[in-house]
C-alpha cells in the first residue's frame with residue numbers, strides 16, 4: 001500500500017496524484033527487511049548491468065538488499081514521475097548521480113541503510129535525503145572532531161539523548177551535502193544547525209544563504225531521516241511502501 005502525506009507546505013494534499021510538479025518534492029520510503037532477501041533477485045532484475053555488478057560486490061547480504069531496494073525504488077519513483085523507461089545515470093566528480101541524458105531537470109537523491117531506503121525527487125531544485133539506523137554507533141569524539149561546529153558542541157548539553165542528537169545532526173548534514181552534490185568533501189563543520197528540530201543557520205557561503213534552504217528531520221521508527229531542498233518546496237509528499245508493493249507495480 002502506498003500512502004501519501006504532505007509533510008510541509010501550504011497546499012492541499014492531492015491523494016492520488018503521482019505528478020511531480022515544479023512546486024513539489026516527493027519522498028519515497030521503503031522498509032527493506034531480512035525477509036525481503038527472497039525478493040532481491042527480482043529487485044536486481046530492474047537495475048542495469050553496472051548496478052548489478054555493484055550489488056554483487058557487497059560482502060554482506062543486508063547491504064546488497066538495501067542497495068537493490070534503493071535503486072529499484074529510484075526507478076519506481078522516476079517511472080511514476082516521468083513515465084517508464086530504461087533509466088541511465090552518470091555522476092559528477094564527487095559521486096552525485098544524475099539522470100543521463102538529463103530528463104526535464106528531474107533531480108534525485110537516494111539513501112540506503114539497514115532496514116530502510118529512501119529516494120527524494122524534485123523538479124528543478126536541489127534535493128538531498130539521508131537515512132541512518134537510530135541504533136548506529138555515534139562516537140561523540142569523532143563527531144566533535146569531524147562533524148560538529150562549535151555551537152553544535154555547546155548545544156549538546158541540552159539533549160538527554162546525545163547519540164540521538166548526533167545522528168539527527170549527521171543525517172541533516174548529509175542530506176544538505178547530497179543536495180549540494182559535494183558529498184563528504186564538503187566541510188561538514190561549516191554546516192551549522194541549531195534548535196531541537198535542527199534549523200540551518202549557516203553553511204559555506206558559496207552554497208548560498210541558509211534562508212535559501214528547507215530542511216526536515218525526524219525519527220522514523222528505528223531510523224533518523226533528513227530531507228533537504230533548495231529552494232524550499234511548496235509541498236512535500238511522502239510515499240511509504242514495502243518491497244512487495246515495489247514489486248507489484
Ligand SMILES: CC(C)(COP(=O)(O)OP(=O)(O)OC[C@H]1O[C@@H](n2cnc3c(N)ncnc32)[C@H](O)[C@@H]1OP(=O)(O)O)[C@@H](O)C(=O)NCCC(=O)NCCS
Nearest residue numbers: 093094095096097110111112130131178181182183184185
Ligand atoms: C554521499 C555520501 C555522503 C553518502 O553517504 P552514506 O551515508 O554512506 O550512504 P547513503 O546510502 O546515505 O548514500 C549513498 C548514495 O548517495 C549518492 N551519492 C554519492 N555521492 C554523492 C554526492 N557527492 N552527492 C550526492 N549524492 C551522492 C549515491 O546515490 C549513493 O548511493 P549509491 O552508491 O548506491 O548510488 C558519501 O558516500 C560521500 O560523500 N561519497 C562521496 C565520496 C567522495 O567524496 N568521493 C570523492 C570522489 S573525487
